Amino acid sequence: MSTDIYEGFNLYILAEKFYIEPRDRDGNRLSTEYVEIDRHTNHIRVSDVSTSRIPLHDADIQYIYGILGIIPIVSGMALIVIKKARLVGKLNGHSIWTITETDIIPYKKTTLHLTEKQIWYNRHFTEMLQSVLAMTGFYFSYSVDLSRSLQWLSENGTPSFKQMPMIDRADARFTWNNYLLSQLRPVQGIARFALPIIHGFYGEDYHCVNGNQFKLTLISRRSRYRAGVRFYKRGVSSDGHPANFVETEQIVETLSGQARRLTSFLQTRGSIPLLWSQRPNLKWQPMPTVKPNDDQLSAYIKHFENQKKTYGGQHVIVNLVNQTGREKKIGAELERIIQQANLSYVRYNPFDFHKECQAMQWHRLSLLRDQLRHEITQFGFFAASTELTDTDLVQRSQTGFFRTNCMDCLDRTNVVQSMIARESLTDQLTYLGILIGGQRVETCEELETSFKHLWADNGDECSRQYAGTGALKADFTRLGKRTYTGAINDGINAITRYFRNNFADGYRQDAMDVFLGNFVIDVHNLPSSLEATLISLDQNGIALLAACFAMAMTILCVLVAENISATLFWLAVFLICMMFIFINGEEFVNAPKLKQD
Numbered sequence: 328m329s330t331d332i333y334e335g336f337n338l339y340i341l342a343e344k345f346y347i348e349p350r351d352r353d354g355n356r357l358s359t360e361y362v363e364i365d366r367h368t369n370h371i372r373v374s375d376v377s378t379s380r381i382p383l384h385d386a387d388i389q390y391i392y393g394i395l396g397i398i399p400i401v402s403g404m405a406l407i408v409i410k411k412a413r414l415v416g417k418l419n420g421h422s423i424w425t426i427t428e429t430d431i432i433p434y435k436k437t438t439l440h441l442t443e444k445q446i447w448y449n450r451h452f453t454e455m456l457q458s459v460l461a462m463t464g465f466y467f468s469y470s471v472d473l474s475r476s477l478q479w480l481s482e483n484g485t486p487s488f489k490q491m492p493m494i495d496r497a498d499a500r501f502t503w504n505n506y507l508l509s510q511l512r513p514v515q516g517i518a519r520f521a522l523p524i525i526h527g528f529y530g531e532d533y534h535c536v537n538g539n540q541f542k543l544t545l546i547s548r549r550s551r552y553r554a555g556v557r558f559y560k561r562g563v564s565s566d567g568h569p570a571n572f573v574e575t576e577q578i579v580e581t582l583s584g585q586a587r588r589l590t591s592f593l594q595t596r597g598s599i600p601l602l603w604s605q606r607p608n609l610k611w612q613p614m615p616t617v618k619p620n621d622d623q624l625s626a627y628i629k630h631f632e633n634q635k636k637t638y639g640g641q642h643v644i645v646n647l648v649n650q651t652g653r654e655k656k657i658g659a660e661l662e663r664i665i666q667q668a669n670l671s672y673v674r675y676n677p678f679d680f681h682k683e684c685q686a687m688q689w690h691r692l693s694l695l696r697d698q699l700r701h702e703i704t705q706f707g708f709f710a711a712s713t714e715l716t717d718t719d720l721v722q723r724s725q726t727g728f729f730r731t732n733c734m735d736c737l738d739r740t741n742v743v744q745s746m747i748a749r750e751s752l753t754d755q756l757t758y759l760g761i762l763i764g765g766q767r768v769e770t771c772e773e774l775e776t777s778f779k780h781l782w783a784d785n786g787d788e789c790s791r792q793y794a795g796t797g798a799l800k801a802d803f804t805r806l807g808k809r810t811y812t813g814a815i816n817d818g819i820n821a822i823t824r825y826f827r828n829n830f831a832d833g834y835r836q837d838a839m840d841v842f843l844g845n846f847v848i849d850v851h852n853l854p855s856s857l858e859a860t861l862i863s864l865d866q867n868g869i870a871l872l873a874a875c876f877a878m879a880m881t882i883l884c885v886l887v888a889e890n891i892s893a894t895l896f897w898l899a900v901f902l903i904c905m906m907f908i909f910i911n912g913e914e915f916v917n918a919p920k921l922k923q924d
Contacts, residue, residue, distance in 0.1 A: 373516035393522035396507020401449035421471035455838035474498035478709035492518030506844025567629030569597035608912030641727035738799040741786030795827035833917035874904035
C-alpha cells in the first residue's frame with residue numbers, strides 16, 4: 328500500500344461542508360476516496376465516491392497543491408491549504424516543491440456571531456498566520472520525507488517504518504505544520520491527504536567534471552522547537568532545544584553509469600547551548616545576560632544528549648564568538664560548562680573569528696580549516712547506491728558532526744560552515760572518482776562558483792528567517808573575497824536589522840508562536856496584551872509624545888524664530904526625552920505580547 332501523498336486536490340467549498348478530492352493537474356481523479364469536513368460540527372472523515380458522492384451543485388471549486396492543516400481562530404476552526412507551489416528540483420528521483428501561495432479558509436462563512444472586539448482579534452490572528460505563511464522557505468515532497476537526512480533514512484528505513492503515514496514518520500523537530508496537522512492525525516484514512524512541510528532552504532545545481540555528471544544539492548531544515556526571531560529567541564531551553572537550530576545536508580548525486588550513487592555530509596548550527604538572553608533595548612548590540620550557573624550544566628547536557636541520540640558519533644563545537652567585549656562572557660561560560668560536563672563525545676574548538684580575520688584578513692580562516700581538517704576526514708560522509716532503504720547498499724556512514732555557532736548563528740557561521748562543506752565536498756567527489764589527481768573543488772572554476780552561490784543563497788535564506796535580512800559577509804561566501812559593495816550591503820542590512828529587531832520582531836515572534844501552536848487561541852480567554860499600543864497615557868507614552876513635540880518645536884524655532892534661547896530650550900527637552908527613552912529601551916521596543924520566554 329502506497330504511503331505517498333496525493334499530488335493535488337480539488338477543494339469543493341459548500342455552505343455546509345468542505346470536500347477535498349485527489350486530482351492531478353489535468354483534472355484526472357487520482358482516487359475514489361475524499362475528505363469531508365463538516366463546517367458546523369467540525370467533524371472530519373474520509374469517504375468514498377462508491378458509497379457517497381460529492382454534491383457538486385453550487386460548489387466553489389479550487390485546485391490546491393496540499394492540505395497544511397487546521398487551526399482554531401476566534402471565529403472557529405480554519406482550513407489552511409496550499410494554493411500555489413513551484414517545483415524546485417528532484418532528490419533521488421523525488422520531486423521537491425516550494426510553497427508560493429496559501430489560503431486560510433474559515434469554517435464560519437461570516438463573523439456575525441462575534442462581538443466587535445472578537446472580530447478585531449479574529450482579524451489580528453488571521454493576519455499573523457498570513458504573515459508566517461507568506462515567508463519564503465517552506466518546502467515539501469509528496470513521496471519522500473524531507474525532514475530526515477539520507478543517513479537517518481538508511482539506518483532507520485525498515486519495512487514497517489516505510490509503511491507508516493508520512494505525518495507519523497516525519498521528524499517532529501522539522502515539521503513546521505506539526506501543530507496544524509494535529510486535528511487531522513486521529514482521522515482514519517487521512518494519511519495520503521496530510522502533507523508535512525519543512526522550513527529552511529533547498530537548492531541544487533548540475534555539473535560535469537572530468538566527464539562525470541552529478542548534481543550538488545543543499546538542504547537546510549530549521550527546527551520548530553524554540554523557533555523565533557533574532558533577539559527574542561536565544562540560547563537553549565531547559566529541555567535542551569536551542570534557538571535557531573538548523574540542520575544542513577550537502578548531497579552529491581551521480582548521474583553517470585548504471586547505478587545512482589549518493590553521498591551526503593551533515594552539519595548543524597544552533598544558538599550557544601546555555602540559558603542566556605539578549606533582549607533588544609534600542610542599543611545597537613544589547614548586552615547578553617547569562618542565567619544562574621546552577622541551571623546551565625543540566626541544559627547543556629540535555630542538549631548534547633539529544634544530539635547524541637539523534638546523530639550518534641562524535642561532536643565538535645566550533646565556537647566563533649569574540650573572546651573580548653560583550654561576547655566574552657558567553658564564550659567563557661560555555662567553556663566552563665564544557666569542562667564541567669566533560670562529555671567524552673564532545674570536543675570544543677573556539678576560534679575568535681573577528682580577531683583572526685580583522686582588517687579583511689580572510690586568508691586566516693585557513694587556521695581554522697587546518698584545526699578541523701583531520702576530523703573532517705575522520706568523520707567522513709554518508710555514501711550509498713541506488714535504494715537508500717536497503718542497508719546492504721550503504722557503503723559508509725558519517726561518524727561525527729560539526730556544530731557551529733556565533734552569537735546569531737548566521738553571518739560568521741555561514742562562512743565557516745561553507746568552508747567545512749567545501750573540504751567535505753572535495754572528499755566526496757574524490758571518493759566518487761569525479762575529482763582525480765589531487766584536484767580540489769577550488770581548482771574547478773565552474774564548480775567552485777556554483778558551490779559558493781549555493782551556500783550564499785542558503786546563508787541569505789537562513790538569515791532572513793531569523794534576523795529579517797540577508798546574511799552579512801555574504802560577498803565572501805559568494806565570491807570568496809570581501810568587496811566594498813559587499814561592505815555597503817552589510818551596512819544596509821545591519822541598519823535594517825536594527826529597525827526590524829527593535830520595532831517589528833515582537834509581532835513576528837507572536838505570529839510564529841500562533842502558527843506553531845506555542846500559543847493556542849482561545850475565544851474565551853483572548854489576550855488583553857494584544858490591545859496595548861505604543862502610545863499610552865503612562866510615562867513611556869508621555870515621553871514619546873514629548874520627544875515628538877520637542878523635536879517639532881526645535882525645527883520650528885530654527886526655521887521661523889530668531890530666539891536662540893527657545894531653540895536651545897526645546898532641543899534640551901528633546902534630548903532629555905530621548906535619554907529617558909534609551910535608558911528604558913526595553914519598554915519602547917516591539918516585544919512579544921502572547922508568550923514570554
